[in-house]
Amino acid sequence: MSLKVVVDFNVCQDHGQCVFAAPEVFEIDEAGRLVVLVEEPDETLRASVEDAADVCPVQAITIAG
Numbered sequence: 001m002s003l004k005v006v007v008d009f010n011v012c013q014d015h016g017q018c019v020f021a022a023p024e025v026f027e028i029d030e031a032g033r034l035v036v037l038v039e040e041p042d043e044t045l046r047a048s049v050e051d052a053a054d055v056c057p058v059q060a061i062t063i064a065g
Contacts (some may be wrong), residue, residue, distance in 0.1 A: 002022050002040060002062070002065045003041055003042075003045070003046055003049065003063065003064075003065045004013055004039060004060065004064040005025060005028065005036055005038070005039055005040070005049055005062075005063060006043065006061070006062045006063070006064065006065050007060055008060045008061075008062070009034070009060070011058050011059070011060040012056075012058065012060040012061075013057070013060075014028065014032055014033055015056070015057050016017065016028050016034070017052070017055040017056060018034070018052035018053070018055065018056055018058065019034075019052075019054050020050040020055075021048055021049075021052035021054075022048040022051065022052040023050060024037070024038065024041070024045055024048070025037055025038050025041050025045060025048070025049055025052065025059050026052060028060060035038055035064060049063055
């Protein structure tokens with residue numbers, strides 16, 4: 001099953017909690033904005049991506065697949 005990460009940037013407030021949960025998938029750039037490094041991460045990253053979605057204080061991250 002394919003895994004797809006979707007961030008609603010209209011909701012995201014760049015708290016960065018997802019970066020701590022899944023640093024292979026998310027980062028904060030020099031401007032302080034969230035960047036999705038891998039929109040379709042490998043299945044081995046599913047648990048950390050799900051954790052990232054769970055810890056998002058504004059629930060801006062959804063996972064398909």
